[in-house]
Amino acid sequence: AAALAGVAGRVPPQTLVGLALFAACYFALLARSARPAGLRWPVAALFGLVHGLGFAGVLAEMTLPRARLVPALLGFNVGVELGQLAAVAAAWPVLDLLARRGEPWRAAVVGYGSAGVLAMGVLWFAGRAFG
Numbered sequence: 001a002a003a004l005a006g007v008a009g010r011v012p013p014q015t016l017v018g019l020a021l022f023a024a025c026y027f028a029l030l031a032r033s034a035r036p037a038g039l040r041w042p043v044a045a046l047f048g049l050v051h052g053l054g055f056a057g058v059l060a061e062m063t064l065p066r067a068r069l070v071p072a073l074l075g076f077n078v079g080v081e082l083g084q085l086a087a088v089a090a091a092w093p094v095l096d097l098l099a100r101r102g103e104p105w106r107a108a109v110v111g112y113g114s115a116g117v118l119a120m121g122v123l124w125f126a127g128r129a130f131g
Contacts, residue, residue, distance in 0.1 A: 013053070013056075013057035014128040015125060015129045017051060018121055018124035018125030018127075019121075020051045020121075021117065021118075021120065021121030021124060022121035022122055023047060023050070023121075024047050024117075024121075025115075025117045027043050028110070028114040029111070029115065029118065055076065059072060059076070095109070
């Protein structure tokens with residue numbers, strides 16, 4: 001991703017992250033109506049590549065010495081993973097409770113949650129790209 005960041009250096013990393021957030025939510029909403037199982041892994045790979053490209057761009061802008069690049073990248077990724085685990089641990093009891101209440105609740109949470117994150121992604125992308 002760091003090599004691609006040099007190629008995409010004209011696009012601010014925050015714009016790419018916003019676009020990736022938009023794409024992820026768009027496909028989450030799309031999956032509610034039709035489940036294109038064959039597209040899941042390519043979409044996930046593309047999302048990861050674009051998302052990593054944004055963060056690689058930020059690291060490239062920091063002009064870290066090459067000897068510090070790998071520890072910085074590892075530390076950043078471990079921090080992101082720990083943050084994601086904390087978010088899942090906090091959301092799990094609420095989502096479990098809603099799942100026990102039946103499918104209408106699950107559908108509402110997935111639909112409205114995806115729409116909310118999609119809106120944030122669009123606003124973030126527009127703010128970074130045009131603001």
